Amino acid sequence: MTAEDPIKVMKQKVGEAAAARVQSGSIVGLGTGSTTAYAIQAIGDRLKSGDLKDIKGIPTSFQATVLAKEYGIPLTTLDEVDRIDIAIDGADEVDPQRNLIKGGGAAHTREKIVDALAVQFVVVVDSGKLVDKLGSTFLLPVEVLPMAVTPVMRMLEKLGGKPQLRMGVKKAGPVVSDQGNLIVDVKFDSIDDPEALEKTINNIPGVLDNGLFVGLADVVLVGDIQDGQPVVREV
Numbered sequence: 001m002t003a004e005d006p007i008k009v010m011k012q013k014v015g016e017a018a019a020a021r022v023q024s025g026s027i028v029g030l031g032t033g034s035t036t037a038y039a040i041q042a043i044g045d046r047l048k049s050g051d052l053k054d055i056k057g058i059p060t061s062f063q064a065t066v067l068a069k070e071y072g073i074p075l076t077t078l079d080e081v082d083r084i085d086i087a088i089d090g091a092d093e094v095d096p097q098r099n100l101i102k103g104g105g106a107a108h109t110r111e112k113i114v115d116a117l118a119v120q121f122v123v124v125v126d127s128g129k130l131v132d133k134l135g136s137t138f139l140l141p142v143e144v145l146p147m148a149v150t151p152v153m154r155m156l157e158k159l160g161g162k163p164q165l166r167m168g169v170k171k172a173g174p175v176v177s178d179q180g181n182l183i184v185d186v187k188f189d190s191i192d193d194p195e196a197l198e199k200t201i202n203n204i205p206g207v208l209d210n211g212l213f214v215g216l217a218d219v220v221l222v223g224d225i226q227d228g229q230p231v232v233r234e235v
């Protein structure tokens with residue numbers, strides 16, 4: 001192995017492995033994040049080489065749109081298609097039941113729409129994302145309409161969470177999602193019932209969606225380093 005950053009290597013390998021599963025003629029959900037970026041690049045490479053033909057991508061974010069255009073992947077919308085064959089997307093945490101926390105890139109609302117519609121939703125992560133229990137390493141992102149942010153944060157506290165408004169990096173003020181909303185990241189001491197918490201939070205008026213993805217992942221591909229070599233395994 002080279003002296004490259006091992007996390008980057010794991011992300012690249014797992015992204016490429018997911019891209020290799022895309023078949024000609026498919027409608028492909030294009031996820032968001034640094035791992036999916038490698039998958040989008042690899043899909044573009046396969047199209048360019050002629051190994052893959054006649055696919056269309058449905059992007060989950062502005063980032064995915066930009067990358068798809070850069071790598072020559074034709075795009076479509078949910079209004080134009082009657083199916084998504086495969087969606088490839090990253091995650092911030094994956095538990096043993098393949099439930100996820102997503103939203104590190106503030107794109108979970110659109111990601112959930114696309115990933116949930118896919119016949120096969122393939123999650124791509126490096127091994128550092130595997131946890132025994134959701135919420136152990138990552139805060140739970142919640143997308144909120146700006147005018148409702150204060151009451152929503154109060155309600156999240158009542159549910160036992162510690163909410164904080166996500167602030168921008170290299171941008172003064174809060175992060176604004178692709179839909180023009182705000183992101184509240186919530187620390188829960190323990191997420192014992194992800195399915196119930198997902199529904200309870202989404203029931204708060206003003207919440208668009210939260211980053212719990214329960215029962216959606218069909219395949220989880222994990223990039224790992226074993227004996228100094230990058231490997232990809234399926235869990």
Ligand code: 5RP
Pocket residue numbers: 031032033034035036089090091092101102103104105106107108111
């Ligand atoms: C964006 C997401 C990403 O898929 C998640 O944050 C993982 O990102 P990365 O692959 O960069 O670690 O949910 O909203």
